Amino acid sequence: DAMVIQNPRYQVTQFGKPVTLSCSQTLNHNVMYWYQQKSSQAPKLLFHYYDKDFNNEADTPDNFQSRRPNTSFCFLDIRSPGLGDAAMYLCATSRDWSSQYFGPGTRLTVL
Amino acid sequence: GQQVMQIPQYQHVQEGEDFTTYCNSSTTLSNIQWYKQRPGGHPVFLIQLVKSGEVKKQKRLTFQFGEAKKNSSLHITATQTTDVGTYFCAGRVDSNYQLIWGAGTKLIIKP
Numbered sequence: 001d002a003m004v005i006q007n008p009r010y011q012v013t014q015f016g017k018p019v020t021l022s023c024s025q026t027l028n029h030n031v032m033y034w035y036q037q038k039s040s041q042a043p044k045l046l047f048h049y050y051d052k053d054f055n056n057e058a059d060t061p062d063n064f065q066s067r068r069p070n071t072s073f074c075f076l077d078i079r080s081p082g083l084g085d086a087a088m089y090l091c092a093t094s095r096d097w098s099s100q101y102f103g104p105g106t107r108l109t110v111l
Numbered sequence: 112g113q114q115v116m117q118i119p120q121y122q123h124v125q126e127g128e129d130f131t132t133y134c135n136s137s138t139t140l141s142n143i144q145w146y147k148q149r150p151g152g153h154p155v156f157l158i159q160l161v162k163s164g165e166v167k168k169q170k171r172l173t174f175q176f177g178e179a180k181k182n183s184s185l186h187i188t189a190t191q192t193t194d195v196g197t198y199f200c201a202g203r204v205d206s207n208y209q210l211i212w213g214a215g216t217k218l219i220i221k222p
Contacts, residue, residue, distance in 0.1 A: 042199055042212040043154065050208075090153055097208050099144060099156040 003027070004103035006091050012109045013081050021076040021106045023091030032074040033100065034066060035090040043090055049074065078108075086110045113138050115202045117213030125221050130187040132216035134200035141205045143176060143183045148215070149196040157185075187218075195220055 004025045013019045023032065030051050035043035046060045049068045063085070065077040078085055088107050092100040117134045124130050134143065142161045146154040158167055160176035160183060167174045171194075173186045183202075187194055197217045201210040 040215075040217075042214050044212075045209065092154075097203065099159055100146075100154075100210070101156065102153040105153050 004091055004093055004101050006089075006103035006106050008106060009104060010107050010109070012111065014111050015082065016080045019078050019081055019108065021078075021089050021091075021108070023074045023076075023103055024072050025091075025093045025101075025103075026072070027093055027095075027101060028071065029093035029095050029101070030071070031094045031096065032068060033092040033094075034064075034074070034076050035092065036085075037088045037090055037105070046076070081108070081110045083110050113204055113211055115200060115211045115213045117200055117216055119216055120214065121217045121219060123219045123221050124190050126192060127189050130190050130194070130218050132185050132198050132200075132218075134183045134202070134213045136181045136202050136204075136211070138204055139180050140202040141180075143200055143202045144210065145174060145183075145185055146199045146201065147196050148199065152196070154199060190218070190220060192220055194218055 007022050033048040034046045036046055037043045045057050046064055047056045047066050063079050067075045086109055088105045090105045091103040094100045115134055115136050122130055142159055144159045145157040147157055148154045158174050163180050164178045165176040171188045175184045183200055185198055195218055197215040199215045200213040203210055
């Protein structure tokens with residue numbers, strides 16, 4: 001089945017220790033998104049790729065970076081995680097600006 | 112900035128009662144999407160509304176888009192335990208790719 005896959009599902013890191021989250025998709029969608037979602041809140045868009053074009057949201061901290069080496073894969077790098085970065089990180093894809101398909105998410109814990 | 116207000120934040124209903132959540136935008140929307148997020152899960156796309164005054168039904172769910180394309184609602188008839196979760200609206204403004212997410216309405220079924 002076509003899907004969006006995120007690894008790992010759970011990630012524990014130490015304060016300040018870099019972490020990379022991965023996302024892959026078999027939908028062949030040209031747009032990929034990274035969202036941060038905290039408890040009882042709506043997903044907050046961090047950035048997205050439209051094809052190879054990277055778009056950073058204005059309020060996304062510099063601590064967050066992303067890479068998209070090819071159509072299928074996208075990575076979220078958190079260079080120096082702080083306690084406030086503990087959250088669920090959701091990857092999503094879409095064909096142009098149509099409906100978004102979300103992966104199961106990676107829950108990040110920062111100790 | 113552009114906002115989509117969603118109310119109520121929570122709604123407790125007895126199984127079999129109806130449920131409604133409302134979204135209001137400060138600006139005219141080109142379309143609005145609805146997503147459902149089960150507890151511990153990820154958002155799942157339900158539907159997109161594009162036309163002024165549009166009404167769409169999915170079994171017990173009825174979605175409406177206002178005539179002015181600034182408001183939308185989701186109504187569930189005769190709720191079931193499988194309806195539990197948080198319902199998000201997300202609107203898109205003309206000439207802007209970005210989805211503006213409502214805060215979500217959490218549907219809780221009273222035992």
